[in-house]
Amino acid sequence: MTILETLPLSLVPDPEQEDARGRSLPWGRILPSAVALALCLGVAAAHLLTPAGPSVQATITLIIFITAVWAWAFTRVDDTYVSLGAGTALVLSGSLSPEDLFSSLGDDTIWLLVAAFVIAVGVTASGLTARAAAWLVTGTNRPRVLFHLITAAIVGTVFAAPSTSGRAALLLPVFVAIAKALRARPQDDEGLRRARARLVHALSLLFPTVILLSAVGSFLGAGAHLVTAHIVASAGGREFSFASWLLLGLPLAALSSHLAAELILALFTKRSDMRRRVSIDLHDLAADSPTPLTGPLTQAENRAALLLGTVVVLWCTESLHGVDPAIVALVGVLVTALPGYGAVSLKKALSKAPWSLLVFMAATLAMGDALVSTGAAQWVASTAFTALSISSPWPFMVAVVLLSTAAHLVIQSRSARSAVLVPIVVALAPAVGVDPAAAAFASTAAAGFCHTLPSSAKPVAMFASAEEIETFTPADLRRLSLILGPVTALLVLACSAWLWPLLGLSW
Numbered sequence: 039m040t041i042l043e044t045l046p047l048s049l050v051p052d053p054e055q056e057d058a059r060g061r062s063l064p065w066g067r068i069l070p071s072a073v074a075l076a077l078c079l080g081v082a083a084a085h086l087l088t089p090a091g092p093s094v095q096a097t098i099t100l101i102i103f104i105t106a107v108w109a110w111a112f113t114r115v116d117d118t119y120v121s122l123g124a125g126t127a128l129v130l131s132g133s134l135s136p137e138d139l140f141s142s143l144g145d146d147t148i149w150l151l152v153a154a155f156v157i158a159v160g161v162t163a164s165g166l167t168a169r170a171a172a173w174l175v176t177g178t179n180r181p182r183v184l185f186h187l188i189t190a191a192i193v194g195t196v197f198a199a200p201s202t203s204g205r206a207a208l209l210l211p212v213f214v215a216i217a218k219a220l221r222a223r224p225q226d227d228e229g230l231r232r233a234r235a236r237l238v239h240a241l242s243l244l245f246p247t248v249i250l251l252s253a254v255g256s257f258l259g260a261g262a263h264l265v266t267a268h269i270v271a272s273a274g275g276r277e278f279s280f281a282s283w284l285l286l287g288l289p290l291a292a293l294s295s296h297l298a299a300e301l302i303l304a305l306f307t308k309r310s311d312m313r314r315r316v317s318i319d320l321h322d323l324a325a326d327s328p329t330p331l332t333g334p335l336t337q338a339e340n341r342a343a344l345l346l347g348t349v350v351v352l353w354c355t356e357s358l359h360g361v362d363p364a365i366v367a368l369v370g371v372l373v374t375a376l377p378g379y380g381a382v383s384l385k386k387a388l389s390k391a392p393w394s395l396l397v398f399m400a401a402t403l404a405m406g407d408a409l410v411s412t413g414a415a416q417w418v419a420s421t422a423f424t425a426l427s428i429s430s431p432w433p434f435m436v437a438v439v440l441l442s443t444a445a446h447l448v449i450q451s452r453s454a455r456s457a458v459l460v461p462i463v464v465a466l467a468p469a470v471g472v473d474p475a476a477a478a479f480a481s482t483a484a485a486g487f488c489h490t491l492p493s494s495a496k497p498v499a500m501f502a503s504a505e506e507i508e509t510f511t512p513a514d515l516r517r518l519s520l521i522l523g524p525v526t527a528l529l530v531l532a533c534s535a536w537l538w539p540l541l542g543l544s545w
Contacts, residue, residue: 067112074108084421096414099133103409103458110454117451118394121401134408142400142407146364147264152396153367154200154258156387157349160374161198162208164342164381169335171212179315181237182303185244188216189299192248193255193292197350200258202452203392205249206497210504213245217507220316233311240306242509243518246497247302247489248295251526254483255291257283257353257363261399262456266482269406269460276475276543280353280363285541290483290533297529298522305517338381345373402457409461419466431545434470435480435534438463442481443527446488446495455485472545479543480534487526490519 081100084091092100106124109115128134142148161167174187192209199205217238253259257267257280267278303312335343349370353363375384409415438459445455460478467477488495492502492512502509538544 070108070112074104077104092417093413095131095133095412096417098131099128099408099412099414100418102127102131102133103405103414106405107449107454107458110451111449116394117454118398118401121398121405121454125401125404128405128408133412134404138407139401139404142404143397145268145400145403146362147268147403148396148400150364150367151200151258151261151264151399152388152391153364153371155204155391156371156384157346157367157374158199158204158208159387159390160380160382161342161346164338165336166339166342166346167195167198167208168212169339171216180312181233181307181314181316182312184316185240185299185303186296188241188244189248189295190292192245193252193295196252196256196259196291198346200256201392201395202249202253202260203395203496203500205253206246206500209245209249210500213241213501214504214507217241229310230314230316233308233314234316236307236311237316238507239510239514240302242501242504242507243302243306243514244299246495246501247298247518247522249497250488250495251294251298251486252291254287254486255284256280256287259287259291260486261395261453262482262485264399265402265406265453265456266460266478268403269410269456270464270475270478272407273410273461273464273474275464275478276473278475278479279356281356282542284354286479286538286543287483289537290529294486294526294529297525301522301525302518305521306514341379342381345370398451399453402453406457406461410465415461415465418462419469431470431472434467434472435477435545436531438477438481439484439527439530439534442484443487443523443530445485447490452485452488452495456482459485473543476534476538476543476545479538480530483533484527484530487519487523489515489522491515 078101081092081097081104085094085097091097102124106120109120109123110117113120125134125139129136129139171191174191178184178187192205195205195208199208220234220238220241254263257263257278263278263283267283271277349366352359352361352366356363356366371384371387374380375382375387442455442459445459446452449455449458459481463477463481464474467474489498492499492515498515534545
């Protein structure tokens with residue numbers, strides 16, 4: 039008996055199908071490659087044939103950047119590997135100095151993110167987050183109220199864990215515990231069983247959706263925010279602080295998250311489900327929790343709450359005390375890992391930090407600097423300005439928001455999208471009379487919508503593959519995105535036109 043004869047029929051290759059595959063062309067790879075090659079040739083031709091074309095260094099930078107975007111979007115090569123390769127190529131070509139590349143690894147935003155991750159690990163280890171989640175979800179037996187309480191709790195975690203991936207890792211066990219507690223019970227009738235199943239299904243969409251939409255509420259909510267702030271400041275624009283980002287982003291985060299909760303309820307549950315009383319037993323949640331969920335707060339939980347509250351307050355009051363947020367975060371790290379006091383050791387906390395993400399961010403920061411310093415972003419912006427004939431703020435802002443909302447279909451990484459779009463937006467904004475900081479903030483806020491495909495964002499992929507619980511399908515994501523995408527874009531435009539000018543960020 040051959041090896042092929044021992045395989046299931048579905049795994050045995052069909053010679054006719056293999057021939058068909060051999061004859062068919064992989065257009066999904068050929069077309070993007072052809073477009074990328076055409077863009078590279080177009081940039082080179084503009085340099086050689088037009089007096090107003092890009093300089094030599096700008097041309098090289100754009101070719102490397104186009105290649106990196108193509109690799110991010112259309113290959114399976116790791117995003118961090120692509121960023122490091124592009125950064126190295128920029129140094130070898132002379133478009134970026136070695137000092138600029140390596141100094142990005144020591145940028146205060148990178149240290150801030152590392153420290154925030156360590157603090158988040160300590161808060162989680164104390165059991166504080168699990169207790170807070172249990173307290174919220176057991177406070178009502180009304181499904182709609184339950185969904186909005188969970189939404190508010192997820193929005194609140196934007197201050198407890200940096201990056202959307204970190205929050206997804208923090209909240210995935212919470213979702214699994216709630217889903218198990220909502221499962222049908224022997225005494226339930228058939229209608230209640232189906233209602234519970236629909237609620238669990240809707241919750242599986244609610245968690246990643248709110249994680250992504252609420253990220254804009256905090257400066258540390260996504261790595262893309264740090265990339266945006268760095269690029270805007272490098273171009274001579276406004277410097278965003280933790281407090282200013284909070285003031286601008288939190289209203290949008292809360293509003294979009296609760297609107298998304300209502301949309302999910304409307305699309306994936308029935309009206310009759312909202313009239314039922316569905317309670318969650320605290321004992322069911324406690325069965326899957328390694329820390330106690332009842333009784334007074336433990337010493338570790340009290341210490342974690344005090345530390346987290348102090349750090350957030352100090353971040354928000356930087357203008358009063360003048361201590362850099364990264365230094366505040368480092369003090370928080372020392373307290374978190376203080377022997378005999380902290381909830382976790384420093385070695386264990388650092389082992390959980392997403393070092394690949396941090397290296398990726400450092401490389402994209404350097405790439406963004408190269409686009410600005412070589413004049414590449416300015417040339418792209420002026421060319422686009424001439425081609426699109428945009429001469430007023432409104433059409434420009436609409437184009438920025440729509441492009442940023444749809445960009446996740448091509449570039450899955452949120453930080454990579456900011457590294458691609460923000461330098462161009464910042465360079466183009468002054469020509470149409472728009473503050474570069476306002477345009478960059480709107481672009482970054484709109485990029486928070488990335489729900490269309492399971493691969494569009496890591497939180498979506500993590501909840502799509504949750505173990506033991508049946509969650510959403512790609513068709514569910516497309517159904518939700520068809521409405522949520524336009525709603526998100528309209529909200530960002532409304533905030534940029536009316537709310538943010540009242541808060542000090544006008545066009």
